[in-house]
């Protein structure tokens with residue numbers, strides 16, 4: 376399977392290179408590693424090829440449109456079906472998992488979808504990592520100059536997405552094993568201040 380992983384990484388690298396600082400190839404690597412951990416944790420039986428394809432193709436189109444990147448990735452895969460040496464039903468599973476990976480999705484239709492969404496959300500135990508990733512994203516578009524504006528954007532994003540009232544819907548697999556971490560993160564975000572965000576960014 377290492378060969379398949381190597382081949383897939385090579386194929387998607389050109390896309391991730393064009394993405395913002397929070398969605399480079401190391402993000403796909405991390406999601407893949409998280410999915411593997413979840414497979415062990417939940418005793419899942421699944422074709423490792425599908426896990427590789429799902430993890431490595433899920434964010435290939437972030438550089439084109441953050442808002443619609445899952446749809447663009449699915450379209451790319453369908454247009455380039457010949458690249459994927461899997462059965463039609465497995466191909467459909469992978470494409471659907473990518474379409475269902477976003478935070479706002481309420482119900483996911485397969486174990487592969489649960490694995491991708493949960494793997495994409497981890498780790499959540501460390502607020503510093505989450506803020507550093509947001510900073511890398513902001514930096515791509517705003518440079519390093521307007522640090523106060525970056526902090527404001529990060530603060531707003533933490534409130535909108537990760538606080539107790541945030542829009543982020545955690546996948547059921549994620550809630551099964553990381554419920555404690557989810558609540559802890561929500562509480563931290565409810566109470567975080569601009570100054571704390573600044574300290575984390577400056578000490579990263």
Ligand SMILES: [Fe+2]
Pocket residue numbers: 433434444476477
């Ligand atoms: Fe994504």
Ligand SMILES: [Fe+2]
Pocket residue numbers: 402406433434495
């Ligand atoms: Fe992602």
